[in-house]
Amino acid sequence: MQSASPFHLPRPAARTVILSALVWTAISALGALQTYSDNLRTGVASRYPVLLATWFIEYAVPLMVLSAVLVTALGRWPVLVARPRNVVLLFIGLVLLFQPAQWLYIAWLRDYLDIASFADVRRLLMKMLLVGWFTTTATFAAILAIHYWRQAKDRELAWQRAQNDMLNLRLQLEEQRMLALRAQLEPHFLFNALNAISALVRAGDKPVALAGIGRLSTLLRYALAASTDNTATLAAELQFVRDYLDLQRLRYGDRLRVAIEGAGDALLDEVDCPPLSLQPLVENALRHDIDCHDGPGDITLSFARDGDAMVVTVTNRVPAQASPNPGAGLGLANTRDRLQRITPGAALHAGVRGERFVAELRLPLAKE
Template sequence: MSSSPYRIQPFARIVLSMVVLWTAISVLGALQTYSDNLRAGQSSHYPALLATWFVEYAVPLIVLSCILCIALTRWPALISHPCNVVAMFACLVLLFQPAQWMYMAWQRGMLQVSSLEDAWQLLMRMLLVGWFSTTGTFAAILAFFYWRQSKERELAWQRSQTDMLNLRLALEEQRMLALRAQLEPHFLFNALNAISALVRSDDKRLALQGIGRLSELLRYVLSASSGHTVSVAAELRFVQDYLALQRLRYGERLRMQVDGAGEGLEHIACPPLLLQPLVENALRHDLDCSEGPSDIHLSFIREHDALLVRVTNPARCDTPANPGAGLGLANTRDRLRLMHPEAALFAGRQGERFVAEVRLPLAQAD
């Protein structure tokens, strides 16, 4: 029972709004009639004109407006089908309009009908009275509710699009977190492999150095994982520390040439742990597949709207490929796509070298 006032309140607002609207129209209509009478030299009394306008014209239209607004507010489906609109218009013509004529004739004292001829004259006199204002009111109210339904549909569509976008962003965020969680154990596994190789070589001093370097690398991994992006310069420093760990294992065989590294890399964003899988892939397909020194090139090439990061290593045909899982490159490609639609990774053999090239848009790092 306590909710009934809340259901009545919107209808009370409708009635009050209609009364205020038609009162204002009556004030203007009476003022226009008063002005016309003055120009015609006829004496008139404005309060009386206002009362006539309000009682004869405004009251029926207030009733019509309230009935239509309350009905369409409670049952919006009434205007969802053309047949319903036609039925409402038929009720307007067959029921409301005659009732309005009778009301206005009563107000004007014209209901004293003594013959069929008097009735016919009254009908002819009232036939056009209020017709334009009644049908105009009907059309205006329907147009308003059509517009309101259109706005509500538009807002509902916008809300659904926003909800879909938020859901998609949430799914992409979860996918990014899943990819990152997948990559970090992969990195840790390969770093521990390097340390285990040192342990197997029975070189305790180098193994302890490797553990110390690994702890520094893990600090970076934990720090970088808190954000969506890091700077390319930070990634380069991390790769250099990672190579220092791997150099404990490979010694002087590990050689890598870096070209194009400059201060501009501090302002270019990339996903965390971007370069390490590329370098690790080059190490696996170079040093692990031969006994000689490595020949790995890491270069940064600045274009007008992007940075190209290229890692190349020899593609030897006479050595078997390292049976890695291939997770690093596939993971990197997915994370780049999630970071920016124009970021991409291209990897494949070019002549006698294997090339992995990352295209990064020039976006600011977090």
């Protein structure tokens, strides 16, 4: 692996140096133009190219070197300006080192270094004393401002990257949780469907059991298709529930009594919900009603609009002497969890009201 050259500048620092060079070149061009204009008014003979070269060599070159040194130093050692005290010390050091060097450089170019006495030194100092203070201070302030701005921008970009990484991680976790929920729900549904068919097989009714297997294949096709989608329409979910009830009817016979109300509402084709949302509610009703006694069931599945929501209600009678239901409760819990994650504004409430168990699913209607 090749090591980086000590003179290699990062791209942002290189851009700052180039920008500084362009700015001081432009200032030199304007300064030379002003000097040339003044010479014309006073009748002094001069040439603009010579004046431009003088301005550039005397003023622009030192300040371009200063800019490059400051940018490199701040890029390598940000601690130099990490505190206000450090900034003051850096500026003092800059004045003590760069300003005399700039004076000597300009004096050398102007042939002022022919010094024979202390008086010559004093005259040179008086000539140079006011040269470069403003430009040196302005260069330092500009480079410092650019450095702080770039640090703030880097922190903002780092914060945005951290936020994006966090959001992506949360999204991945949500996707994994959804996959885990589906992995729980689909075997749970499959287990209960197979349980219905196994009851037919044990009863020795093979033709009916074969019909049940055919109905199960229809249900599995929908479940497999739903495993790749995040949403389904209420109309599709209702058809799936009808097929599921047809399978269960092979097992329960005339005991299975389910009233479906509001199924003709055209909004059912427009309301979205997570796949396999209704079937767990109906299955829960079966297990809390018909599985807990020997009589006929009394289950109602209704669809009704309530303001800006479609309300799906599944109710079943809770017999006073009913035995405890052996279900694991995965259906309702997983359905509620999937609703919260996939359909904002949806809600599922379930509990006993009087002599009936009520599961109420609210799904927001699409805004027109």
